[in-house]
Amino acid sequence: MRRALIAGNWKMNGSREANRELLDGIKAGIGEVSGSDLAVCPPFVYIPEVAEQLAGTPVKWGAQNVSHESSGAFTGEVAPAMVREFGCVYVIIGHSERRTLYGETDEEVAKKFVAARAAGLTPIVCVGETLEEREQDVTEDVVGRQMDAVIAAEGAAALAGAVIAYEPVWAIGTGRTATPEQAQAVHAFIRQRVAAKDANVAEGLQILYGGSMKPENAAELMAKPDIDGGLIGGASLKADQFLAIAKAAN
Numbered sequence: 720m721r722r723a724l725i726a727g728n729w730k731m732n733g734s735r736e737a738n739r740e741l742l743d744g745i746k747a748g749i750g751e752v753s754g755s756d757l758a759v760c761p762p763f764v765y766i767p768e769v770a771e772q773l774a775g776t777p778v779k780w781g782a783q784n785v786s787h788e789s790s791g792a793f794t795g796e797v798a799p800a801m802v803r804e805f806g807c808v809y810v811i812i813g814h815s816e817r818r819t820l821y822g823e824t825d826e827e828v829a830k831k832f833v834a835a836r837a838a839g840l841t842p843i844v845c846v847g848e849t850l851e852e853r854e855q856d857v858t859e860d861v862v863g864r865q866m867d868a869v870i871a872a873e874g875a876a877a878l879a880g881a882v883i884a885y886e887p888v889w890a891i892g893t894g895r896t897a898t899p900e901q902a903q904a905v906h907a908f909i910r911q912r913v914a915a916k917d918a919n920v921a922e923g924l925q926i927l928y929g930g931s932m933k934p935e936n937a938a939e940l941m942a943k944p945d946i947d948g949g950l951i952g953g954a955s956l957k958a959d960q961f962l963a964i965a966k967a968a969n
């Protein structure tokens with residue numbers, strides 16, 4: 720039985736004050752959540768403060784991106800070991816916003832995956848198709864290609880303990896969620912893609928859904944056999960909504 724993971728991707732949102740309020744709210748309600756792992760991924764600058772505020776709670780934290788380099792003349796970049804030093808357990812890799820707005824390629828994502836693992840981080844690798852790709856009926860080609868790049872980097876065994884997030888680009892921040900059936904179909908495809916190389920790793924792999932997941936649709940999505948949690952954007956900025964989604968995973 721795979722454990723559920725509910726991870727909040729705060730994106731470029733928050734302030735010291737807003738973060739404290741959000742985390743206080745999460746901490747106050749955490750007692751009612753059982754059976755699933757919780758994590759938040761704030762912007763880099765807030766990580767040390769978030770780490771202090773979450774120390775000793777069951778909520779883990781992570782980064783939204785890292786460099787594939789470990790140190791050196793890479794202005795503006797942050798190395799995996801640096802976020803690890805501040806207690807990050809997770810790092811989101813290859814979010815569609817990074818792929819589309821910052822030109823991250825499958826190869827770049829694969830390199831970041833390798834670097835994150837080498838630093839002891841758990842990568843949450845994002846994959847997903849655009850609306851145009853779905854309409855052209857090439858969702859499996861796109862997601863298969865994105866998965867293959869990561870699998871090819873170090874072999875399927877490297878996915879043991881990693882996390883995949885299926886985030887259809889057309890569902891992110893749009894209020895338009897994939898139906899549980901649409902999501903399940905792609906999740907099953909992803910698991911199958913890994914199983915073709917390593918059945919054990921595929922069986923244990925946490926595959927999250929992301930894209931307008933809300934308290935109202937979370938239970939239905941996570942009831943599907945291959946949906947093991949959520950990567951939450953907007954709803955992770957409200958303690959009550961984030962907790963309600965976590966409870967829906969119970």
Ligand SMILES: O=C(CO)COP(=O)(O)O
Pocket residue numbers: 728814886890891892893894929930931932950951952953954
């Ligand atoms: O991109 C997402 C999480 O990484 C999803 O964002 P929303 O939940 O705001 O649609």
